[in-house]
Amino acid sequence: MNILEAKQVRKSFGSRNQVYQVLKGIDLNVRAGEFVGIMGPSGAGKTTLLNVLASIDRPTEGVIEIGGSDIARMKDRDLSNFRREKLGFIFQDYNLLDTLTVKENILLPLSLGKQNRMESERMFVDIAKALGITELSDKYPNEISGGQKQRTSAARALINNPSLVFADEPTGALDSKSASSLLGNLEGINRERNVTIMMVTHDPVASSYCSRVVFLKDGQLYTELYRGDKERKDFFGDIMSVQSALGGDGYDTV
Amino acid sequence: MTLFDLVRRSMRKNIKHYYLYFFSFIFSVMLYFVFATLQHDESVIKGAELSLRLDQSFKVAAYLLLAIVAVFVLYANSIFLKRRSNEIGIYQLIGLTRGGVARMLMIENMLLGIGALLVGIATGIVVSRGFLLLLVKLMGKEAFIELSISIPAIMQTAIVFIILVAVTSLQSLRVVYKSTLIDLFTARRTTELSKQPGKISQLLFGVLGIVLIVFGYWYSGRMVNSYFILNAFIVLAATIFGTFFFFRATVGWLLHLWRKRKDGHLAFRDTLSTAAIMHRMKSNARSLTLITTLSAMTLGMIGVAYSLYYSVENSTRGMFPYDFAFQNQAEFASSFEKELTAAGISFEQKELASVELPVDVAKLPSQASAYWADLKASVFSNDSLEQAGMTIVDPTGGAVLFDSFANSDMFGSNVGYDVTLKMPNNELDITIKEVEEKLAMNTDTSFYQLAVDRTTYEKLASGAQEVPYLVFTLGQEEDSKEATAIYKKVVPEKEQRVVYYDMLAQQFEANGLMVFITGFLGLVFLLTTGSILYFRQMTEAEQERQTFRTLRQLGFSIPDMMNSIIWKQLFIFGLPLAIGILHGIFAIKSASSFLFSASILLPATVAFIVYAAIYAIFAAFTIGYYRKIMKDVL
Ligand SMILES: Nc1ncnc2c1ncn2[C@@H]1O[C@H](COP(=O)(O)OP(=O)(O)OP(=O)(O)O)[C@@H](O)[C@H]1O
Ligand SMILES: [Mg+2]
Numbered sequence: 001m002n003i004l005e006a007k008q009v010r011k012s013f014g015s016r017n018q019v020y021q022v023l024k025g026i027d028l029n030v031r032a033g034e035f036v037g038i039m040g041p042s043g044a045g046k047t048t049l050l051n052v053l054a055s056i057d058r059p060t061e062g063v064i065e066i067g068g069s070d071i072a073r074m075k076d077r078d079l080s081n082f083r084r085e086k087l088g089f090i091f092q093d094y095n096l097l098d099t100l101t102v103k104e105n106i107l108l109p110l111s112l113g114k115q116n117r118m119e120s121e122r123m124f125v126d127i128a129k130a131l132g133i134t135e136l137s138d139k140y141p142n143e144i145s146g147g148q149k150q151r152t153s154a155a156r157a158l159i160n161n162p163s164l165v166f167a168d169e170p171t172g173a174l175d176s177k178s179a180s181s182l183l184g185n186l187e188g189i190n191r192e193r194n195v196t197i198m199m200v201t202h203d204p205v206a207s208s209y210c211s212r213v214v215f216l217k218d219g220q221l222y223t224e225l226y227r228g229d230k231e232r233k234d235f236f237g238d239i240m241s242v243q244s245a246l247g248g249d250g251y252d253t254v
Numbered sequence: 255m256t257l258f259d260l261v262r263r264s265m266r267k268n269i270k271h272y273y274l275y276f277f278s279f280i281f282s283v284m285l286y287f288v289f290a291t292l293q294h295d296e297s298v299i300k301g302a303e304l305s306l307r308l309d310q311s312f313k314v315a316a317y318l319l320l321a322i323v324a325v326f327v328l329y330a331n332s333i334f335l336k337r338r339s340n341e342i343g344i345y346q347l348i349g350l351t352r353g354g355v356a357r358m359l360m361i362e363n364m365l366l367g368i369g370a371l372l373v374g375i376a377t378g379i380v381v382s383r384g385f386l387l388l389l390v391k392l393m394g395k396e397a398f399i400e401l402s403i404s405i406p407a408i409m410q411t412a413i414v415f416i417i418l419v420a421v422t423s424l425q426s427l428r429v430v431y432k433s434t435l436i437d438l439f440t441a442r443r444t445t446e447l448s449k450q451p452g453k454i455s456q457l458l459f460g461v462l463g464i465v466l467i468v469f470g471y472w473y474s475g476r477m478v479n480s481y482f483i484l485n486a487f488i489v490l491a492a493t494i495f496g497t498f499f500f501f502r503a504t505v506g507w508l509l510h511l512w513r514k515r516k517d518g519h520l521a522f523r524d525t526l527s528t529a530a531i532m533h534r535m536k537s538n539a540r541s542l543t544l545i546t547t548l549s550a551m552t553l554g555m556i557g558v559a560y561s562l563y564y565s566v567e568n569s570t571r572g573m574f575p576y577d578f579a580f581q582n583q584a585e586f587a588s589s590f591e592k593e594l595t596a597a598g599i600s601f602e603q604k605e606l607a608s609v610e611l612p613v614d615v616a617k618l619p620s621q622a623s624a625y626w627a628d629l630k631a632s633v634f635s636n637d638s639l640e641q642a643g644m645t646i647v648d649p650t651g652g653a654v655l656f657d658s659f660a661n662s663d664m665f666g667s668n669v670g671y672d673v674t675l676k677m678p679n680n681e682l683d684i685t686i687k688e689v690e691e692k693l694a695m696n697t698d699t700s701f702y703q704l705a706v707d708r709t710t711y712e713k714l715a716s717g718a719q720e721v722p723y724l725v726f727t728l729g730q731e732e733d734s735k736e737a738t739a740i741y742k743k744v745v746p747e748k749e750q751r752v753v754y755y756d757m758l759a760q761q762f763e764a765n766g767l768m769v770f771i772t773g774f775l776g777l778v779f780l781l782t783t784g785s786i787l788y789f790r791q792m793t794e795a796e797q798e799r800q801t802f803r804t805l806r807q808l809g810f811s812i813p814d815m816m817n818s819i820i821w822k823q824l825f826i827f828g829l830p831l832a833i834g835i836l837h838g839i840f841a842i843k844s845a846s847s848f849l850f851s852a853s854i855l856l857p858a859t860v861a862f863i864v865y866a867a868i869y870a871i872f873a874a875f876t877i878g879y880y881r882k883i884m885k886d887v888l
Binding site: 051055056057058076077079080081082083084085087089091095097099100104108109111112142156160 | 259260263264267340341343344346347348349350351352353354434435436439886
């Protein structure tokens with residue numbers, strides 16, 4: 001079953017006389033329980049695509065259906081319910097509220113639900129422990145490092161057990177140890193709870209955790225790779241070879 | 255956590271971060287309330303009934319105040335919304351409906367509005383007493399006042415601000431319903447950069463700006479004719495649009511030329527200042543125009559009002575050279591003299607005489623009053639005036655004309671023109687040698703007053719009856735009250751003339767009220783414009799956080815960067831001030847040419863300096879804010 005369908009999605013920026021098309025007609029289907037990686041050179045439109053798919057941004061043209069309904073036509077209440085109960089979003093630039101502590105930021109999504117205090121606390125402790133930020137709970141965002149902010153942002157996205165997670169370079173600011181623990185965590189919820197994940201990344205190691213990797217170039221789908229039952233190491237090799245074929249700006253290949 | 259909890263929490267956090275917005279809201283309420291209180295205060299109302307003109311000014315001032323407070327609150331709210339847009343986006347992302355977010359903002363707005371209203375009115379009650387004291391002092395009244403809490407003022411303030419809160423709520427609603435999440439997430443970081451200048455259209459608009467301003471200045475000296483209202487409108491429109499184009503195009507164009515000459519070799523100071531100014535000039539044009547216009551209005555108003563106030567004594571004395579004057583009232587004068595002596599009041603008494611003759615002034619340029627039939631002139635001899643203590647130019651061979659409005663060169667000078675005095679048997683043409691900017695005798699008639707030499711006087715007096723005067727001047731001004739009371743006791747009401755001291759008090763009252771109103775409005779304008787600039791700069795500083803971080807990482811020190819920030823602030827604050835002052839000077843100049851004859855230079859300079867000084871405080875605050883951000887980024 002497709003949880004997400006994008007048909008001929010286009011997105012342009014700019015004004016009348018200087019239109020710049022960033023997404024040039026993208027078709028993409030994501031089945032429930034998939035872990036999709038999105039790769040491509042910088043400026044290819046990955047962030048834009050993710051934002052459009054996650055209902056954060058509006059496409060200029062095209063239809064996006066989540067769970068069978070067109071999000072452009074969804075009622076405000078239904079869209080909000082969807083975001084509250086199903087969606088988790090990890091931002092490339094963290095997007096934390098400066099006025100709230102780490103703990104308050106993470107608990108924010110639960111503030112609308114019906115969980116009682118003890119339950120929320122337990123959920124917080126679990127996710128904070130998994131991401132290694134328990135000690136930071138009373139700090140404010142401007143008192144922690146970039147990687148710690150990124151993990152806080154991830155914790156906020158995951159705390160309400162979403163069934164669909166969008167992550168924009170969630171490991172961009174992390175060292176390899178925290179990166180692999182976050183990826184492991186994502187892989188875990190994907191395997192155990194059948195959570196659908198879409199993750200933009202530049203890192204072939206990160207995308208080797210995925211079950212499918214979609215390559216984007218100049219606003220179009222370039223190719224895609226399925227992991228099947230390959231070992232992660234072998235899948236990593238496949239990704240590397242597509243990436244060098246893709247060339248790009250050399251920023252991606254190390 | 256319920257919605258209400260969320261509101262409470264976010265408000266608690268926000269008070270710390272956005273105290274400025276809360277403060278400005280409270281401050282607006284307070285100022286508005288103070289003005290409303292004065293407007294409804296009995297002693298002021300009495301003062302305002304003095305003349306229709308003052309009453310009108312009070313009403314106009316109230317509307318101006320309302321307009322500026324509204325603009326200010328809306329502007330502050332829009333900045334506040336922008337700074338919080340990220341938060342608004344996150345709330346929606348975690349699943350709050352738009353309706354929910356909107357409701358939350360409205361609750362917040364309401365709580366904030368009610369809080370500000372209460373605090374503002376409370377502080378207003380405390381400080382309005384001080385303002386009232388100041389007003390009473392300016393008006394030269396007895397400083398005995400009792401200020402009760404004015405219920406109508408509270409009502410008026412509450413209504414105005416409840417409406418404002420409603421409008422700001424609508425403003426918030428628009429942001430919530432019209433923006434996508436991505437707009438909200440990026441709103442704080444996006445800068446409205448303008449395109450590179452250099453197009454022909456910009457040059458055209460740039461030149462147009464200067465042309466319009468110059469035209470406005472030029473025309474402002476020529477507006478006094480039968481199309482006065484239209485002319486005033488033309489001048490206003492020309493200068494305001496000229497200023498707008500100046501900021502929007504001219505400044506950018508000039509900077510562009512300058513930058514081109516540098517050919518990429520910008521000094522470090524310029525990278526942070528000039529480049530930033532150029533990028534934002536276009537989007538700043540509207541607020542800079544507003545600020546310039548408000549400054550010019552303030553300076554013009556205060557300059558005129560303060561000049562008038564400053565010269566009240568002079569101009570009153572010009573119209574009433576003696577403290578008391580008796581014309582043909584010898585018996586009243588002698589009992590007045592007796593009573594004064596009995597009361598132990600020191601005074602000087604002089605005798606004077608004039609001849610009253612019909613006069614033809616058709617040849618004078620200032621012939622506005624020539625339409626009146628039966629014009630008369632009181633003619634004095636210069637030696638008798640001098641003997642009474644007045645110094646005047648020697649009129650030998652002509653006449654000296656007394657005209658207390660001589661300085662207002664609305665119709666040009668009368669010097670060199672002839673008037674014709676009609677004696678019973680013949681006529682005498684006499685040339686105006688000089689015009690004295692005062693009167694020779696207290697009067698409540700519209701007679702022309704002339705001085706001639708002794709021989710001419712005798713000739714004129716031979717055929718007509720002389721009018722005798724007895725004039726009194728007090729030795730000490732402190733006795734004025736008592737002496738005035740004696741005058742009113744001695745002289746029956748029907749025979750009484752206007753007394754210098756009564757006139758003086760009335761003038762002080764009227765002009766004091768004007769100074770107060772304009773000063774109060776000026777203060778509000780100043781605080782508003784200062785805060786708007788400060789808010790804007792604060793937002794820019796936030797947006798440049800990343801630049802500062804990068805620069806510091808590259809090894810630039812805080813003093814290096816502050817240097818260029820100070821430069822930029824000089825420009826941002828200094829330019830509107832400078833142009834505002836220039837506009838203000840021309841406004842005062844054109845007002846002075848037809849409104850009054852008063853000394854302008856000193857009072858206007860004082861007003862300008864005070865204005866600039868308070869304005870500079872805001873610049874200092876802004877610079878301080880930048881310094882704080884620079885320290886913070888690393
Ligand atoms: N708000 C915007 N206005 C104009 N152009 C934009 C805007 N946002 C993105 N772009 C342009 O769209 C293109 C794609 O941007 P996007 O952020 O999607 O790239 P990306 O693939 O995520 O790159 P990266 O890997 O560097 O994050 C870029 O060329 C960018 O300049
Ligand atoms: Mg990106």
